Amino acid sequence: MADLFDIQLLHMTLRTVVPVLLAALGGALCERAGLFNVALEGMMLAGAFGAVVGSFFLGGAGWGVLAAIAAATAIGLILAVLSLNLRANEIVVGISLNLLVVGLTTFLMRVVLGATGTFHHPDLQGLPQWSPEWLQAVPVLGRLLSGHTPVVWAAYLAVPILTYFLFQTTIGLRLRAVGEHARAAQTLAVNPLRMQYLAVVLAGVLTGLAGAQLSLGQVRIFQENMTAGRGFIALVAVIFGRAHPTGVLLASLLFGLIDALGIRLQGVGLPSQVTGLLPFVVTLLTLVALRGRGLNRQGTA
Amino acid sequence: MPDRLTEGLIDLLRPLLAVLLGLAVGAVAIWATGHPVGEAYAALWNGAFGNRTFLGSTLARSSTIALAGLGVAVAFRAGALNLGGEGQLALGGLAAALFTIYVPLPGPLPLVAGLLAGAAGGALWALLPAWLEVRFRVQLLISSLLLNYVAVYSASYLVSVPFRDLSGGGALAQTRLIPEAARIALLPGTRMHAGILITLALSLVLWFVMMRTVTGYEWRMTGLNPDFARYGGVDRVRALVTAMLVSGAVAGLGGAIEVMAVYHRYIDGNLTRPGFAWSGLMAALLADNHPLGVLLAAFLLGVIQVGSTGMERTTQIPLEISSVVQAVIVLFVSVRIGADLLRRFRGRRAARG
Amino acid sequence: MSRAPAIAATGLVKVYPGGVVANDGVSLRVEPGSIHAVVGENGAGKTTLMNLLYGMEQPTAGEIRIHGEPVAFRSPHDAIARGVGMVHQHFMLFPSLTVAENIVLGREPHRFGRLDRREAAARVADLAERHRLPIDPLARVGDLPVGLQQRVEILKTLYRGAEIIILDEPTAVLTPQESDELLAVMRHLADQGKTILFISHKLAEVLAVSDRITVLRGGRVVGERERAETDMDELATLMVGRLPAPPATFRREPGAPALRVERLWVRGPRGEPAVQGVTFTVRRGEIVGIAGVAGNGQSELIGALTGLVPAAEGRILLDGQDITRLSVRERRAAGMAHIPEDRYRWGSAREASVADTAAMGPHYRPPLSRRGLIDRSAWLRRAAAIVAEYRVRTPGLWARAGALSGGNLQKLVVGRELAGDAHCLIVAEPSRGVDLAAAAFIHDQLLARRERGDAILLVSADLGELMALSDRILVMYEGRIVGEVARDQADERQIGLWMAGADLPAGDPPGDPASAQQGGDAGA
Structure with a gap:
């Protein structure tokens, strides 16, 4: 049991949690602005695909990251236009977008990349892993913190930055006000739509990074439906973390630890299906423990 | 009286317009791949209807989509956002397979028992999110969604380890074949099976239940305005639980029929990979949760899906284009383009009069 | 005085889609630096008038001048720009934000985008001190009592430079102590030169604080008085109007008790005791009216009677059977029917x-x-x-x-x-928002049911409706029954006073409100 929890496991947790964390931060921003974003899964998947296409065709992981952000933001903007401007049900739109992205990325993978199921290519540039010597020299922490991609660093830096943004800036204040009581905000000449669009675009950036980390960070492949429910776990992390960046970080770390532990246990002989369902069971149990005390939103079909 | 006609036309117009727009987006995608659009859509039509075999496949797939969609429609009508169709379908299929394999019954009983086991499996799994909502106030939308993964992984484990068929070397994660007596007959030379009759009958039954029974009335009113239902003496918990039970049972039946008619065993991934549950959800959204409309919508989606397989064979356009077209259709339906604006305008005029 | 009036409205008409005329030629003149009250019953058109003045709605006809200049507000932003602020009955606040954040939102002091909390707090503290509205700028608004939340709303208007402040039923949600404080605040603001326009039902406070009083009834101005030249009697009579004569068929001895309520307590949506120990009886062949300004516990009383809201304490009996714990369906099966106060929320589903x-x-x-x-x-x-x-x-x-x-x-x-075949009818606001013909028709139906021997509890904020239908009228104020009067002894002045929460005058009012307040039986 002792060798289950070691630096290696924590290192893996820090890394594997990043897509969920980034997506959940994006979801938290939307939630704060009053938009229940079920499309996180699709935005992240679009990001993962965009990253591979950008990196492959433009010849650099940096381009990949930009393309990932563009793709995820595009999906987010569709969500915003349909549910905010055209008043479609945000849950229906979110679900449909998730399905759209699964189909579209698979379709495009075949048309653009000429691959079925999984795309990998020796020329596909992944995100660099950052291991400066000075960092490696630090005991324990050095091993924990080196070998991560810049996106991993960005994800953890995003937590304090977003906390500052939400709670210390005027824009953050207005964004929260809109999410809490849009009509009251409107009476104070704060435009709710503008704040909600801002949240969606920021969520696009964050989920785009999440997708890039997924397809260019952990591995260097694109796989059909490779987000595999991470967007939904992120959604629960938003609820569990009460849409506060720190809370979201803690919730994501919990789920990430379970995930990493699962992968580790697989090595000990636990079937992959059991480790696969573990994060979902833990997620459900946290919801039960919350007993509706998290964010309480009701949608209708 | 002309108003009633207009209302009906508006109800039909909306999905129709959405389908046209969806096909238009598909045409753009086809054009982008460099294929002539007309030829591609002709290939799609041919792939869905070209011969007995194709038509059989189309109907078979539509049937399972319809069952998944009927399950969604029942739940949505009652205001329960059941997104757990995937798990309910998979566990229904697994329950049918295991029950017929391991509980030997005489005569035609295995057939009935298999279907019942499938319905029960789906219903019990659907009960879980309902219970979580009533007892722990966990949003049904999210719990049912997450439970899909739990169900699919669990089913995968069960057929990979304890119930794996080891007879042929055990290369595949699948159960043994179900007994002959439990198999649903196929139309020779096609994949069209007698289960389609069950689907047709069930959609009529569900239409009847929704529109002509007290339970259905209470579901609909709870879905439309829970306060109104409560005011009229409707028990909300009862309405939620019964709707989820029926919803899950119908989806489970879909899985059972797929297993008992097409594969004759539960094969890991065969009920989830084709996306029956999500297609069913789309069919329900498209048909505005009307049981007979779900049939039509499911048929449309079946045509697009099976047809695009044929299109891929003849034109090399990836069949995934069908997912794109379907999702676009649902998106357009969700914004209630045009038609709804018209209705709202008419409603406002009526309110003024 | 040569100064232009702060507000001069002439001939304001507001017709809603559907033909309801909410304001029918209302003219109003408010002097700067004064406190001007607009009083009237529910549906008299007060809220519509305020919405027109604040730009939330646009008049169908008529003119508004602010400080002498004609204006055409398209939205509240225009009104705010002209120095008109409004405190709504339902607050427009962000509970999770602090007092200072609520006040400065939209016009925040900042340094390079960073919210300058210290400056915001300082400005709010300064504003609060100047206007004698002490408040902790750093408190979370959701934690504040209602009185202080209202203070935040007033500070919001002042922060935006309001010279004219409209207060819509400001004391409706306040405790008596908070109300007294508010009246003092209003006086102080007026002394500082602000103009206050204030809507109320409560005549005592109107007389205590206003300089001038306009009475609305049925969308028209029916009276305008200097405070010094009027009194509560006159205002109450103006507000209620002449009472309709009782219908000819109005003689019938009530039968056996059908609905009996004993020491009923019911909690409101925020857990507060909304109904406080109410006791009464409705007999067969009798219509018992419950009068009162909306929000004095009537909704919760109806909810508890019909089974939609649990009773906290006390008993409800129908034909002698205890129905306190029965479900809605069981109560309906036992012979109860319910005409809900909100036909859209409870009475129907739009689709x-x-x-x-x-x-x-x-x-x-x-x-x-x-x-x-x-x-x-x-x-x-x-x-x-x-x-x-x-x-x-x-x-x-x-x-x-x-x-x-x-x-x-x-x-x-x-x-x-x-x-x-229900024989116990719980009827709430049966003619709210319907035209006169429909209202008359509904009233006839209720009277017919009374003739048939049904027991009817009629809750209405419209005193005229109650007077036309009820055999007895109970007056509800702050969750209690504070008065009771038989139809043939009904005295609009007395009822108006009870509804307004005025202290009961000496002498012998009809019924025995003193015993009712102590939980005695007002229906015996």
Whole structure:
């Protein structure tokens, strides 16, 4: 049991949690602005695909990251236009977008990349892993913190930055006000739509990074439906973390630890299906423990 | 009286317009791949209807989509956002397979028992999110969604380890074949099976239940305005639980029929990979949760899906284009383009009069 | 005085879609630096008038001048720009934000985008001190009592430079102590040169603080008085108008007790005791009216009687049977019907058909259904009968309930509830928002049920309606029954005073409100 929890496991947790964390931060921003974003899964998947296409065709992981952000933001903007401007049900739109992205990325993978199921290519540039010597020299922490991609660093830096943004800036204040009581905000000449669009675009950036980390960070492949429910776990992390960046970080770390532990246990002989369902069971149990005390939103079909 | 006609036309117009727009987006995608659009859509039509075999496949797939969609429609009508169709379908299929394999019954009983086991499996799994909502106030939308993964992984484990068929070397994660007596007959030379009759009958039954029974009335009113239902003496918990039970049972039946008619065993991934549950959800959204409309919508989606397989064979356009077209259709339906604006305008005029 | 009036409205008319005339030629002149009250019953047009002055709605006809200049506000932003601020009855606050954040939102002091909390707090503290509205700028608004939340709303208008402040029913949600403080604040603001326009039902506070008083009734100005030249009697009479003569058929001895309520306590949505130990009896063949300004516990009382809200304490008896713990369906089966105060929230579903709307309640039992199966023809027959008898104008039985006009939907709901053989009717605001013909029709139906020997509890904020229908009237104020009067001894002045929460004058009022307040039986 002792060798289950070691630096290696924590290192893996820090890394594997990043897509969920980034997506959940994006979801938290939307939630704060009053938009229940079920499309996180699709935005992240679009990001993962965009990253591979950008990196492959433009010849650099940096381009990949930009393309990932563009793709995820595009999906987010569709969500915003349909549910905010055209008043479609945000849950229906979110679900449909998730399905759209699964189909579209698979379709495009075949048309653009000429691959079925999984795309990998020796020329596909992944995100660099950052291991400066000075960092490696630090005991324990050095091993924990080196070998991560810049996106991993960005994800953890995003937590304090977003906390500052939400709670210390005027824009953050207005964004929260809109999410809490849009009509009251409107009476104070704060435009709710503008704040909600801002949240969606920021969520696009964050989920785009999440997708890039997924397809260019952990591995260097694109796989059909490779987000595999991470967007939904992120959604629960938003609820569990009460849409506060720190809370979201803690919730994501919990789920990430379970995930990493699962992968580790697989090595000990636990079937992959059991480790696969573990994060979902833990997620459900946290919801039960919350007993509706998290964010309480009701949608209708 | 002309108003009633207009209302009906508006109800039909909306999905129709959405389908046209969806096909238009598909045409753009086809054009982008460099294929002539007309030829591609002709290939799609041919792939869905070209011969007995194709038509059989189309109907078979539509049937399972319809069952998944009927399950969604029942739940949505009652205001329960059941997104757990995937798990309910998979566990229904697994329950049918295991029950017929391991509980030997005489005569035609295995057939009935298999279907019942499938319905029960789906219903019990659907009960879980309902219970979580009533007892722990966990949003049904999210719990049912997450439970899909739990169900699919669990089913995968069960057929990979304890119930794996080891007879042929055990290369595949699948159960043994179900007994002959439990198999649903196929139309020779096609994949069209007698289960389609069950689907047709069930959609009529569900239409009847929704529109002509007290339970259905209470579901609909709870879905439309829970306060109104409560005011009229409707028990909300009862309405939620019964709707989820029926919803899950119908989806489970879909899985059972797929297993008992097409594969004759539960094969890991065969009920989830084709996306029956999500297609069913789309069919329900498209048909505005009307049981007979779900049939039509499911048929449309079946045509697009099976047809695009044929299109891929003849034109090399990836069949995934069908997912794109379907999702676009649902998106357009969700914004209630045009038609709804018209209705709202008419409603406002009526309110003024 | 040569100064232009702060507000000068001339001939304001507001006609809503559907033809309801909410303001019918209202003229109003408010002097700068004064406190001007607008009083009137529910539906008199006060809120519409305020919405016109604040730019939330636009007048159909008429002119508004602010400080002498004609204005045409398209939105509250325009009003704010001209120095008009409004404190709504339902606060527009962000509970999770601090007092300072709530006040400065939209016009935040900042340094390079960073919210300058210290500066915000300082400005709010300064503003609060100048206007003698002490408050902790760093407190979370959600944690504050209602009185202080209202103070935040007032500070919001002042922060935006309001010279004219409109207060809509500002004391409706306050405790007596908070109300007193508010009145002092208003006086102080006026002394500093601000102009206060204030809507209220409560005549005592109006007389205590206002310089001038305008009385609205039925969308028109029926009186305008200097405070010094009027008194509570006169205002109450103006507000209520002349009482209608009792209908000719109005003589019948009530029968046996049907509905009995004993020391009933009910909690409101925020857990506060909304109904506090109410006791009364409704007999067969009797209409008992409950008068009171909206929000004095009537909704919670109805909820508890019909089973939609649990009773915290006390008993409800129907024909001697304890129904306190029965479900809605069981109560309906025992002979109760309920005409809800909000036909849209409780009485119908917009997307449901007229036929389905008409079936709710007895839908599960014969003749509407048998063994769980709906009898379609009985279902339609019932709806058709209601539509015919109550003259519901609808395109058909399959039309969406939401497509009906307010009055027709109300007739449908009333018809549904009166269609069965219920003998105990809980009726709330039966004619709210419906035209006069529909209201008269509904009233006739209720009187007919009374003649038939049904027990009817009628809750209404419209005193005229109560006077026209009730055998006895109980007055509810802050969750208690503070007065009771028989129909033939009804005295609009006395009822107006009770409703306004005025201290009861010496002498012997009809009934015995003193014992009612102590939880005694007001219906014996």
